Amino acid sequence: MSIPDSPPKSNADYSFSERMNIIWRCVFxxxxxxxxxxxxxPFHFPKVCPNCGTIFDRGNGFLLSALPAVYFMFTIFWLIPLMVIFLKGQLSFPVTMGLILGGAILVPVLFFNYCKMLALALYYFFLPRELYHPETQDNLTS
Ligand SMILES: [Zn+2]
Structure with missing residues (x-):
C-alpha cells in the first residue's frame, strides 16, 4: 500500500475502505x-516514522487514549480469563490473585506502546485528512 497521489482535502471525502486501511495498518x-x-x-515508540517522517507523538497527551486501550486489553485478555478459570475451580485464590497482580504490571508495560498504535488508528480513522495533509494538523507542541 502506497501513499495516494492526490488524497482528498476534506475528511468527508475519504471512503470507509480508505479509513479501514488506516486502521489495519496500525493494528498490524x-x-x-x-x-x-x-x-x-515494548520499550520503544518513535516520535516520527523512520521511513516517511510522519509525526506519531504530537505531545500534550495526543496519545493518551492508549491508556484506556491498554486497560481494556488487560481486562479482556488477562483478568476475565483468569476469573473464569478461578470460578471453575481450577486455580486457587492466592495463585489467581498473584497472576492478576503480575499481569496488572506486565500487560501495561508490554502493550502500552502497541496501544499507542491503536490510538493513532482511531484518531486517523476519524480525521484522515490530517494524516495525508500534515499541514492541517494543529500544532500541539507550542
Ligand atoms: Zn511512515
Whole structure:
C-alpha cells in the first residue's frame, strides 16, 4: 500500500475502505501512512516514522487514549480469563490473585506502546485528512 497521489482535502471525502486501511495498518503495527513495519516495540515508540517522517507523538497527551486501550486489553485478555478459570475451580485464590497482580504490571508495560498504535488508528480513522495533509494538523507542541 502506497501513499495516494492526490488524497482528498476534506475528511468527508475519504471512503470507509480508505479509513479501514488506516486502521489495519496500525493494528498490524505499521505506519498509518507508508506501511513501514515494526513501528512500536515494548520499550520503544518513535516520535516520527523512520521511513516517511510522519509525526506519531504530537505531545500534550495526543496519545493518551492508549491508556484506556491498554486497560481494556488487560481486562479482556488477562483478568476475565483468569476469573473464569478461578470460578471453575481450577486455580486457587492466592495463585489467581498473584497472576492478576503480575499481569496488572506486565500487560501495561508490554502493550502500552502497541496501544499507542491503536490510538493513532482511531484518531486517523476519524480525521484522515490530517494524516495525508500534515499541514492541517494543529500544532500541539507550542
Ligand atoms: Zn511512515
Amino acid at each position: 503495527n505499521r505506519c498509518p501512512l507508508c506501511s513501514q513495519r515494526g513501528i512500536s516495540r
